[in-house]
Amino acid sequence: MKTRITELFGIKYPIIQGGMHYVGFAELASAVSGAGGLGIITGLTLKTPQDLDREIKRCKEMTDQPFGVNLTFLPTVTSPDYPGYIKAIIDNGVKIVETAGRNPEPYLPVLKDAGVKVIHKCTSVRHAVKAEKIGCDAVSVDGFECGGHPGEDDIPNMVLLPRAAEELTIPFVASGGMADARSLVAALALGADGINMGTRFIATREAPVHENVKKAIVNAGETDTRLVMRPLRNTERVLNNAAAKKLLEKEASLGSNLTFEDIMEEVVGVYPKVMQDGDMESGVWSCGMVAGLVHDIPTCKELLDRIVSEARQIIENRLTAML
Ligand SMILES: Cc1cc2nc3c(=O)[nH]c(=O)nc-3n(C[C@H](O)[C@H](O)[C@H](O)COP(=O)(O)O)c2cc1C
Numbered sequence: 001m002k003t004r005i006t007e008l009f010g011i012k013y014p015i016i017q018g019g020m021h022y023v024g025f026a027e028l029a030s031a032v033s034g035a036g037g038l039g040i041i042t043g044l045t046l047k048t049p050q051d052l053d054r055e056i057k058r059c060k061e062m063t064d065q066p067f068g069v070n071l072t073f074l075p076t077v078t079s080p081d082y083p084g085y086i087k088a089i090i091d092n093g094v095k096i097v098e099t100a101g102r103n104p105e106p107y108l109p110v111l112k113d114a115g116v117k118v119i120h121k122c123t124s125v126r127h128a129v130k131a132e133k134i135g136c137d138a139v140s141v142d143g144f145e146c147g148g149h150p151g152e153d154d155i156p157n158m159v160l161l162p163r164a165a166e167e168l169t170i171p172f173v174a175s176g177g178m179a180d181a182r183s184l185v186a187a188l189a190l191g192a193d194g195i196n197m198g199t200r201f202i203a204t205r206e207a208p209v210h211e212n213v214k215k216a217i218v219n220a221g222e223t224d225t226r227l228v229m230r231p232l233r234n235t236e237r238v239l240n241n242a243a244a245k246k247l248l249e250k251e252a253s254l255g256s257n258l259t260f261e262d263i264m265e266e267v268v269g270v271y272p273k274v275m276q277d278g279d280m281e282s283g284v285w286s287c288g289m290v291a292g293l294v295h296d297i298p299t300c301k302e303l304l305d306r307i308v309s310e311a312r313q314i315i316e317n318r319l320t321a322m323l
Helices: 004-011 026-035 049-062 082-091 106-112 126-134 157-167 180-191 209-221 242-257 260-267 270-276 291-295 300-320
Strands: 013-019 038-042 067-073 096-101 116-122 138-142 170-177 195-197 225-228 236-239
Touching: 004 138, 013 026, 013 038, 013 300, 026 038, 026 049, 026 067, 026 180, 026 300, 038 049, 049 067, 049 082, 067 082, 067 236, 082 106, 106 116, 116 126, 126 138, 138 157, 157 170, 170 180, 180 300, 225 242, 225 260, 242 260
Parallel strands: 013 195, 038 067, 067 096, 096 116, 116 138, 138 170, 170 195
Antiparallel strands: 225 236
16 A cells, blocks of 8 residues: 555555553564554653663564654653653664654654654644644544543544644544554545554554453453543543442542542553553553454454455445445
8 A cells, every 4th residue: 555654654554553551562563564564662661761772672673664662751740761762762773753642842853853753643633733833744643532542622533534634734644443444444535644553453463461451352342441530631541440430430529629649549550460460450551442343363464464455345346336
């Protein structure tokens, strides 16, 4: 396939694996890139810039295809060593960075000087337009359906994507709710140049997470996610479980008095317990509504080949026959 995204990143298929905490290690990133998509290592899952340096080197040993690194700019008091992470990215010759969270503007000059292409992930048209204005090369537009942080505007992709197409000049990919060939064709029709998937890629053979996580996604339906932390304006879409129920009860009972300290038990230090130990009730973890469309655990190559060949069939047979 050829779109502005395949051209920009030098990849075969316009399919990106979004950064995912405790999921986006070298195993997954290299498998996605090796299968023709764009795999992404999640920078902040690696505790230090030295750890990221090692992870990038590991990924390079596993694939000779381009891959990227996600840098999530968190609203935390003590900032991670972003300059250190960026140095590890540049020193290792990684040419693609996915930014997310806060405005990446302070870090763009050093990335651009090193020839790094930046795709910024955001959840609103105004932030996408801002990303274009400050010099990002592409945008990942994350709809309300998405796993992780959908923002506070609650605009689903059916409206968000064509609105983004109306406003943007740079290429963008559709993110949130993308799972299969139908998603890809719909995203292209709505004006995107490709798709970004999170939840779907967790349920793949190569994703280095506990089998319980993959099974939980396959078993979940489209109504099984919940929005938590909305009162803190840090909304996260998570899979429903005992911890999500408890957290939502706290939100309801504490109302506007809720603070982060009240919910630490459900949200802090959860990812290694869920993703590595398979302890599914240890807290809340991001998951998209798209879990309802995930019915199997293929290899990344099987998944990507299937998406692209079925997309061709949809376009050539189903759609063309309607004309
Ligand atoms: C378990 C999980 C962890 C995630 N962690 C991050 C993260 O650390 N940084 C980030 O920018 N996005 C993160 N995301 C968001 C994904 O990169 C992607 O934007 C999102 O999953 C797309 O929606 P989908 O799940 O419907 O495909 C995470 C998503 C999931 C499911």
